[in-house]
Amino acid sequence: MVRPPCCGKLNVKRGLWTADEDAKILAHVAKHGTGNWTVVPKKAGLQRCGKSCRLRWTNYLSPDLKHDNFTPQEEEMIIRLHAAIGSRWSIIAQQLPGRTDNDVKNCWNARLRKKLSEMGIDPVTHKPFSKILADYGNIGGLVRSGSRIGSLSRDLKNVFALRPEQYNSILPEGISNINNHLMTRMVPRKMEPVQECLLNRFNNGSTNSNHSLDLLDQLQAIKLVTEASSTCAEYQTMLVPNCNILDEGSLSSSTCSTEAQENLPTSFRWCDFLLEDQFLPSDPQAEQENAAELSSKDLRNQTRNVIMTSHGQNPSTMKPQCDQLVAEVTVGVNGVDLAVQNNSGFGDQVAPSSSQHSSFVETIIDGENKIFLDFPNLLEELFNY
DNA sequence: AAATATGTCAACCGCACGTGT
DNA sequence: AACACGTGCGGTTGACATATT
Numbered sequence: 001m002v003r004p005p006c007c008g009k010l011n012v013k014r015g016l017w018t019a020d021e022d023a024k025i026l027a028h029v030a031k032h033g034t035g036n037w038t039v040v041p042k043k044a045g046l047q048r049c050g051k052s053c054r055l056r057w058t059n060y061l062s063p064d065l066k067h068d069n070f071t072p073q074e075e076e077m078i079i080r081l082h083a084a085i086g087s088r089w090s091i092i093a094q095q096l097p098g099r100t101d102n103d104v105k106n107c108w109n110a111r112l113r114k115k116l117s118e119m120g121i122d123p124v125t126h127k128p129f130s131k132i133l134a135d136y137g138n139i140g141g142l143v144r145s146g147s148r149i150g151s152l153s154r155d156l157k158n159v160f161a162l163r164p165e166q167y168n169s170i171l172p173e174g175i176s177n178i179n180n181h182l183m184t185r186m187v188p189r190k191m192e193p194v195q196e197c198l199l200n201r202f203n204n205g206s207t208n209s210n211h212s213l214d215l216l217d218q219l220q221a222i223k224l225v226t227e228a229s230s231t232c233a234e235y236q237t238m239l240v241p242n243c244n245i246l247d248e249g250s251l252s253s254s255t256c257s258t259e260a261q262e263n264l265p266t267s268f269r270w271c272d273f274l275l276e277d278q279f280l281p282s283d284p285q286a287e288q289e290n291a292a293e294l295s296s297k298d299l300r301n302q303t304r305n306v307i308m309t310s311h312g313q314n315p316s317t318m319k320p321q322c323d324q325l326v327a328e329v330t331v332g333v334n335g336v337d338l339a340v341q342n343n344s345g346f347g348d349q350v351a352p353s354s355s356q357h358s359s360f361v362e363t364i365i366d367g368e369n370k371i372f373l374d375f376p377n378l379l380e381e382l383f384n385y
Numbered sequence: 386a387a388a389t390a391t392g393t394c395a396a397c398c399g400c401a402c403g404t405g406t
Numbered sequence: 407a408a409c410a411c412g413t414g415c416g417g418t419t420g421a422c423a424t425a426t427t
Contacts, residue, residue, distance in 0.1 A: 016395070016421075038412065054413075055396065090415060101415070106394050109417095114392095 013047040017056055021046055025053055025061055059102045066098030070107050078104055079112055083126045 028044035034057065038050035046053065059065075070078075074096050081092045087108075089101035096104065108123075116123040122132055 014397075036412080049397095051398095051413085052396075058414095059395070087416070102395075105416075110393055 011047065012049050012052075014052070017060075021048070022056070022061055025057055029057060029061075059100050064098060065100065070099075070103075070111075074099070075107065075112055078108060079116070082108065082112075082123075 024044045024046055025040070028040055032043070034054075037054040040046070040050055040053045041048050044053070048056075077095060078092055081095060085091060087105075089105045089108075093099050093101040093104045113123040116126070120129050121127065122129055125132065
């Protein structure tokens, strides 16, 4: 059954809000508070749908909102969080007081995404386009991350058109029209590479709820960004180190001015936004063995302790919610183990992390610890999700 | 000065989820 | 269990402002 829209399309005003309408909303909220938005239009005397009223309040009228431009620090945090958790705008917005998910989303789409693209960084994967193209050449006909290629194409098109000379040398042989070539490999987007890899694994290895998958891909993404932050030396040779991505002057060229570099915050390096390809196995056989070693029991204990510790709680007093989460995490990880052991046609495509960690879950746990130190509120979001 | 292109952002849309009945 | 309802979310659209030709 298809539910009709929350309000009829007839007799409902749409479009920009007038000052008079804003005043009515403000007066209504001052008197009755927020909530039950479906009755607000009637009570407030508005020809609007309740959903529209709620949106107007949450995105514009709420006194908690900031209406000035995003600061470089805020933009920096958006990029970092996007690298960690993707386009979960509401969660990102919660880390930025006074900003709404809509604000964050617009900021990303209008400015940050473009900035990254102009610097040759794929805003979806946070990896250099050159690296992606090189990988693309290496994998030949294997569609390892179809969605990534697909989502990449829009940004890449612009950059490639802008600076073709920079990428000609690394284009796979035989690809004369990069756009056409990429488009032929497009799959429905929405999923990011990390999510796609994990989904592929779970779909083949076991049946899991979306919830556990969601949690795992967040953890894995978090691991990726934290590892990238500490191991971006590879890119420092080709990219200018300590160059603030938000510095407009530095964006216009491929190098940073001396002054710009002097003024840069040492805690922030644009190479932090690059993600190493964590799914290329350094030693697939060893990874398989490591993954197989970890028993379900060990996993549960490890995961439970880490989650509780991260949450600042004594394991013995932590709420039952944790057990549920642990169960979901370990179900998902076991699915990965199965997938690895099966090696049933996709294990060679998405092998476990190539890091120095001894297992997939340890990698996740380490990454989780790191990111939660930076963004402690994220842990609560994971519980709430 | 006019036409066109581009950027920004408020608002809309459809879907998913939680809750109550 | 099935349904209705309220709410939240992410993707997209379109109006307006500004820049460029």
